[in-house]
Amino acid sequence: MRMLGVFQKSERVRHIGHLDIQRAVQRGLRRSGLPVAYSNGFNPHILVTFASALSTGACGRREIMDVKMAEEVSAEVFLNRMNLAMPPEMQLSEARAVDDRHPALMASLRAGMYEMILRDKDQAQKLISSIEPMMGREEIRVPRKTKSGIREVDMKPLIFSLRGEESTLFATLMLTERESCKPAMILDGLKKEAGIPEEEEIRTLIVRTQLLGEDLEGNLKPLETL
């Protein structure tokens, strides 16, 4: 049996990198005393995976861990024990027991929903009013950092939705194992569209609010509910 746990990465710990978040969850699982499964080998580790790595600097409201259990436990027990074992900054809001054959989360992941809270009102206004013109273009070319360097991509097909309200941008962006659009790319695109000089810094708080997968009809649904 496996347990899907929905957890937050709060603003305070947003600068913790993914590897450290993974280790914090591993240690939390160890503290919880829950019957988790371990890998074999000389340095056994808990069999836990994550739907998606969240970048350093971003908060997550509903991130998902996928834990292989050695024995059956109820979702409720899992949730309670984990919340005692995790720091306030990384509490769980939901847990769901699934069968071992449940597809791997990473494989079902399609998109991420983001909020980008802009710290500067002026910039916010400029960026938000650039959404329409930018989305009206046939192609939106932005630089994309990859392991092999920086390459230009057309991000238009990777954007499911993008809108702005007051000083927040709301975006649903493609997020799969093969292709994804980062919130920073949206900011780059809008910055260019708004004619804001490249060196001008845009201070934002990026929050990933939800991970989405696809149901049988091809609709995007919260990943943990599939």
Next chain:
Amino acid sequence: MILSDRIESMLEKVQKAPRYTGGEMNTSIKAWDEAPLHFVFCFPDTYEVGMSHLGMKILTGLINEQEWSLCERCFMPWVDMIALMKENKVPLFSLESRRPLKDFDIVGFTLMYEMSYSNVLAMLDMGGIPVERRDRGEQDPIVVAGGGCASNPEPISDFIDAFMIGAGEEVMLEVNRVVLERKEKGWSREACLKKLAQLEGVYVPSLYDAEYNQDGTLKDFRPNCPEAPARVRKRFVDNLDKAFFPSKVAVPYTEVVFDRITLEIMRGCTRGCRFCQAGMLYRPVRERSLETLVRQAETLVDATGYEEISLSSLSSGDYSCLPELIRELMRRMKDRRVSISLPSLRIDSVLKESLEETQQVKKSSLTFAPEAGTQRLRDVINKGVTEEDLIEKARDAFQGGWSSIKLYFMDGLPTETTEDLDGIADLARKVVAEYFKVPKGDRAKGLRVTVSCSTFVPKPHTPFQWAAQDTIPVINEKQEHLREVLKIKGVTFNWHAPHLSYLEACFSRGDRRIGRVLKRAWERGCMLDGWNDQFKFDVWMAAFDDCGLDPAFYANRVRRKEELLPWDFLDCGITKEFLWREKEKSDRAEVTRDCRQGCNGCGIQRFAGLCAYADPKRRNAPSPSLLPYVPEGDEC
């Protein structure tokens, strides 16, 4: 949180922001208004170093557990953060509530090594507190310090209001109570400090005056008011069985230097190595009982989720039931996948059995510390280890499947000659030979013998407190020689340039006047001296120049027997007579027996019942428990 937005914008730019953000497991504390006394525990080095220090976790836990006090944390920021703080005019703030240090009632530093002193000055200044104690006003916090280096507080005494000498916990709470009373009753700063001076184990430097002779040596040192005692006696531990041990210790998110549980199995050491300050200061030896240790291990594993427990003490091999302890810990930890490691082993302990057991858990490299290359020099320093011991233990280790051995030595020990240096190479060669004696199929692959050599620093409260350190050119020559003779296949040689040890020697035996050098060096930009890339030796030398003081006076001078030493006013248990006796024996290369074979009259026997070995009736029954607050020193 105070100052939040400005801090947030800095955190977005800085490297390793988690150093400054807190929020780790087991660190949530009460709200500011929930407790009347606000304490900030300052560690004068980076987060990664400070969070590896068990003593800090214990003390913060202790203070937070009192209804009337709360304790936040603060570490020395890295240079990039310091630059940003300056640019944004943000004072140094605590991790928890992000308040500047000056908002706290009491600011406490732990002094683990001399080369962190410049960080103390930097942190005070960045935290909005006048660096020198005489410039502090009624609104400023009381600045206190404790830890191993408080055994010679003078070099940093211009900057600290009160020192705690000896075991930290009990006296910590007493100090806090006085400071709380000050706050409630509106006592003046001076009145508060005079109250503090009356607590046993507390030294308040403003209440003492020092006078010097023409030649720069100390002429007189005495209190300038009736409230201050002429001698300050180190705080001993009254009730060993009621030791505070936190049920929750902080677990960092990011990797720190020691990212594991450290279990202190005993305190003190009976062997009496003459160079070892910890061995002299943490007398008498006290063991924790097996039951306590097993209970503490389980508590800590439950609270932290750590994967590894390491056993620590000055001489773990001397713990009276080490094999039983390891066996019991392994039995309990197996299902929880927690590994047990002994950070190092003394080579003359009966360890074969435990060696075999740890190996099933984790085969890290083994550490031996012969310290000197010849028997003569080992006798001088009273390191009761023979070549046969070392070779036998190396053989056991290689036969037991280890392939990696670390050997620790010191260069610049008193009376050292070329022969002693050659002896280091000899030993290394013999260890390598033992590896090849094990049949090929039976030994682990990849022989690695690491010889590490550190430069000897004479320390206060040791028989070498009168000795001169070798000058830098002499040490350079010796290291050059070692590099030559240690070109041996399978052997790696590690050494450090002597400059840091030289400064350490100045400050470890410094007097009050050297505080001016410290201030000057800090003004000229010295800080984070423990970090190679930040250490500015030339600037330090220029600071000595500016103050008209000669570093060689502190580092390279032999002291006379009659000389009044700057730390003589402290009674740390061991007597000056004992130390001088030991010094004379060392001159004759004469060894002193291990206390377990009989009391050597170090001075601790003056306190009835404190030392088990000084009392024939209790000879074989070391006291069963001990207080957990000690600096996490290296084993010898």
